[in-house]
């Protein structure tokens with residue numbers, strides 16, 4: 169079966185596209201899928217760092233497009249999961265080096281050997297976004313439960329609908345259940361009502377995400393040690409058509425809060 | 438009133454203005470007068486001009502572009518059956534057909550997102566069966582019906598009435614060509630702003646807990662919205 173190409177995009181920057189791409193890549197590969205993640209954020213590459221693969225890069229996406237190497241040579245195999253590959257972005261070039269047709273060609277030549285092609289889109293709605301969605305069979309929209317992020321997500325969904333790149337499915341990242349309860353943050357239902365697309369998953373705010381990114385060891389590697397890790401695995405399963413119930417997020421207990429406090433302030437993580 | 442020398446309709450990429458035959462200068466004057474009379478309808482829009490079989494040179498086309506730009510309207514295409522005109526249009530970096538590949542990518546807030554579909558002649562209604570999302574602008578000289586929501590950041594601008602079978606959260610402007618009698622109806626009317634002809638209203642900051650269908654109109658120089666009841 170040929171791979172499905174899924175583009176992870178958001179409009180607004182910094183909402184967690186790269187985090188989601190890295191963790192989904194890991195979760196899908198752990199679940200036995202053959203996965204390639206493509207860093208389409210040319211000039212601002214991050215995905216290699218989050219996956220801990222930076223020191224293995226020899227060639228990159230732009231080298232492939234400009235014919236300086238073969239596709240296989242640019243792909244970096246994950247050091248932990250044999251079925252996970254990274255196609256890194258060029259760091260020293262800008263987004264004008266890539267055309268939508270290039271992304272379509274690269275993705276097409278990967279389809280036979282993989283089950284999933286995950287494309288980490290740059291923020292914004294310009295050139296980088298356009299080439300990142302060009303090969304997509306489906307799009308994952310990442311947003312945070314904040315008015316501005318949701319507004320930008322809506323804008324992007326409109327563009328995707330106009331280009332018929334759907335279906336677009338929604339991932340809400342960095343949910344803080346206690347803030348929702350205090351009315352300081354949009355609830356899941358508010359976001360879904362406004363965007364009116366399918367909800368694929370909800371990932372809670374988790375301080376461990378940052379540490380994991382810095383260590384190059386995405387949280388999804390230890391799927392049951394955190395709710396965020398669990399959420400990434402659930403999303404991976406839903407992408408394979410499984411019906412997985414949504415997590416319910418409890419207000420952290422008193423003890424948990426003390427623990428969080430110690431982790432964040434007291435112990436200088 | 439729209440002058441007899443021009444017709445306007447909403448198309449996928451914005452507005453299409455067709456100029457009838459006759460001398461270029463006076464035609465442009467009529468267009469200019471119409472734009473000045475209806476700034477609310479045109480401002481920020483994108484226009485394709487259909488000039489028919491006219492033979493125009495570069496400066497004549499540029500005059501049209503400048504006239505439109507003066508009214509904050511972007512000219513992106515000029516359609517003509519005359520090859521000389523077409524060459525002059527391309528020389529200026531403008532597009533000569535409306536094909537989907539010809540549409541320039543949306544850039545900045547002034548760009549009409551690749552939206553909607555073509556509408557019939559002026560008096561027709563335009564029915565859009567989907568949700569309008571942030572950054573999308575729908576503009577049509579006749580009536581507009583949206584079956585779906587109008588999200589925050591989206592705009593609907595109609596010469597006539599606007600009916601939304603859904604939630605209105607964005608900006609809606611009915612009677613934008615000056616029709617004071619235009620109305621706006623929606624299943625849930627909580628727009629960022631409501632405009633009818635030259636009047637502007639914000640919705641109350643309190644949101645209704647349970648939305649009811651409403652109709653908004655101008656009464657005594659003010660926009661009023663009231664719950665819809667059968668037999669209105």
Ligand SMILES: Nc1ncnc2c1ncn2[C@@H]1O[C@H](COP(=O)(O)OP(=O)(O)OP(=O)(O)O)[C@@H](O)[C@H]1O
Pocket residue numbers: 178180181182183184185186187188209214289290291341342343371372373374375377378381396
């Ligand atoms: N669920 C989460 N809990 C806590 N922190 C998170 C979570 N998801 C992402 N972050 C943090 O948010 C920051 C931005 O994440 P990320 O780089 O994945 O966003 P992005 O959308 O790819 O950004 P850009 O638009 O710059 O590419 C990072 O510091 C990351 O650690």
Ligand SMILES: [Mg+2]
Pocket residue numbers: 185186187209214288289
């Ligand atoms: Mg990123």
